[in-house]
Amino acid sequence: MVDRPRMDEADPLSWMREQMPVLRTLGAAGEPLAGTTVGVASHLEPSTGFFIETLHEAGAEVLATASQADSTHDDVVDHLDSLERVETFADASMDDDALDAAHRRLLDREPELLLDDGAELVVKAHDDVSDVAGAVRAAAEQTTSGVSRVEAMADADRLRVPVYRVNHTPMKHQFDxxxxxxxxxxxxxxxxxxxxxxxxxxxxxxxxxxxxxxxxxxxxxxxxxxxxxxxxxxxxxxxxxxxxxxxxxxxxxxxxxxxxxxxxxxxxxxxxxxxxxxxxxxxxxxxxxxxxxxxxxxxxxxxxxxxxxxxxxxxxxxxxxxxxxxxxxxxxxxGPFSQGHPAAVMDTTFGAMFVAGRDLADGPVPEPGVHDLPDDLDREVAELELDAMGIDIDSPTDLQSAYLDSWDREGTLEAWEQGDWD
Structure with a gap:
């Protein structure tokens, strides 16, 4: 179990830190994003704020913007701007045109990694106005509509970077x-x-x-x-x-x-x-x-x-x-009282986005195109969530693993029972 931090009523992210143990664990595991400039587009409400704070704790320089107008919380923006290596490109007063301009200012900084919502940054990085896709190493997308947009770009031979479709993982579909x-x-x-x-x-x-x-x-x-x-x-x-x-x-x-x-x-x-x-x-x-x-x-x-x-x-x-x-x-x-998804749900979504970004920043990246998030990363997030909830599950025995991996399952059982096991 992860220790629960104390909450500070003056801090707009204090409740999120209480409710999002997966991100707390990931943020405490060193600085795998050190030296990486990450562009984030999402709804700038408290759970996103804690996600950005977690990226910062992992060593990243973070450029953050809203994915849509009307969902920005100014107290969250103010908190993020107070952090070193974090810069925001949004405020609650922005309309769609102002937000579009903010997206382009962020992209002008040429982030290496895009963690996107609705493919707002990925699409703009490829258009004729900015066309900064060459500076982007890779991206991850967390929404259904965003995945459909980058898939359409790939089909039209317009996508020049690899994109993990985090939205299509079991953890994202079934929970978020x-x-x-x-x-x-x-x-x-x-x-x-x-x-x-x-x-x-x-x-x-x-x-x-x-x-x-x-x-x-x-x-x-x-x-x-x-x-x-x-x-x-x-x-x-x-x-x-x-x-x-x-x-x-x-x-x-x-x-x-x-x-x-x-x-x-x-x-x-x-x-x-x-x-x-x-x-x-x-x-x-x-x-x-x-x-x-x-x-x-x-x-x-x-x-x-x-x-x-x-x-x-x-x-x-x-x-x-x-x-x-x-x-x-x-x-x-x-809406006037909206806080977005429950924090416990966003914990797994942003956890999946974090491990996607960590993987894309730290190792070799796939070819340009749309790719599934590697299964072991999705399982990592699920295991962290179970651990935070204090839930234990079974592990397969050696025989069970061999049985599932075998096409000759009857032969596998016979070999096991006869002790003829290599």
Whole structure:
């Protein structure tokens, strides 16, 4: 077990250090990143702050920016700027254009390693404006949408650096995407609206790992869950998991709460707004704020009001009112009370990003392209988390290891039983 540090109420990261033992352990294991300049793009809230602090403790020079506007905590930025070898390129007042300019200022410093969210830095490092990809040794990506972007770059023969798709590891999929987003999204929806999830019809658009988490948590809270999908396999998975599966045109007429989790654009659009019941609520947990077609909704509305913090009400000509939460941005990160994912979940995600960065900075890197995080690194993070939780598991015996590695399993057992074992 890792010793728990004492918390300091004046320090914005003190609670994160308490709740993130994997990062504490990794940060205390020497300085494997000494001499490496690391560019980090993520939501600059307290758990990210502790991740950046951990990179700093590991010896890195860290250049940090936000991956999206509206999710930056200025107290976290101030703390990070107080550290030697850490410089931030974000503040809470930035809009999308200002943040884009900040990303480019960071890239002008030519970091060797990019630890990214949404592929914001990787994409900009390759475009015609900055084109500094030649200075980048490697990168790691922590989100579904970011992985899809770098995969598209690789398919178009535009990707000039190796990128670990940390998002696709078991630790990231099963913990961050399912439990982190699923739980934090519904928690923040309930806090913003002061409403109950139980008894409502919750429509979840998309049944990847994030959508799966939202739908599962909503049903556990007592909601009737409806899933919409464009992938037949994911639709079938949702149905076999017990959710009703219908097209969005049908779901639109009956949902009380709509949550988009697709990573795509214009998922809920004008023909769906036309059918929604009065006071339906709409939220997004996909990476970008393009899943809800708010331009179409604004054009349809006769009036737009702010009914409360984080709630924008669109008054329609027929008297219906549709409430958009957190302006259609990530509801678990940009709402008025948002803190992002639970710290215990982000501990494993940032732990995986840390070991990815350590591996890419310390050893030979793969060829340019998109690569899986090596399995032994993902297992390392899982083992650290189990250790922090005080959980022991079994180890395979020599026979069990040999049996699983053998194609002639019957022969392996016979050799073992007869003592003819080499």
């Amino acid at each position: 995407n399912v439990h982190g987003t699923g739980e934090s999204a519904l928690t923040n929806i309930a806090m913003i609206t002061n409403t109950i999830i139980a008894g409502r019809t919750v429509v979840v658009a998309g049944y990847g790992y994030v959508g799966k988490g939202v739908a599962r948590k909503a049903r556990d809270l007592g909601a009737e869950t409806v899933v919409t999908e464009i992938d037949p396999r994911k639709a079938l998975k949702a149905r076999m998991d017990g959710h009703r599966v219908v097209p969005m045109a049908e779901a639109a007429a009956e949902g009380d709460l709509f949550v988009t989790a697709t990573g795509n654009c214009r998922v809920i659009r004008d023909e769906h707004f036309e059918r929604m019941p009065d006071e339906a609520m709409l939220a997004n947990v996909g990476h970008m704020d393009v899943e809800l077609d708010l331009d179409a909704l604004r054009e349809r509305a006769v009036e737009v009001t702010e009914t409360d913090q984080g709630i924008t009400r669109y008054h329609l000509p027929d008297g219906r009112r549709l409430d958009v939460l957190a302006r259609g941005r990530l509801v678990n990160l940009t």
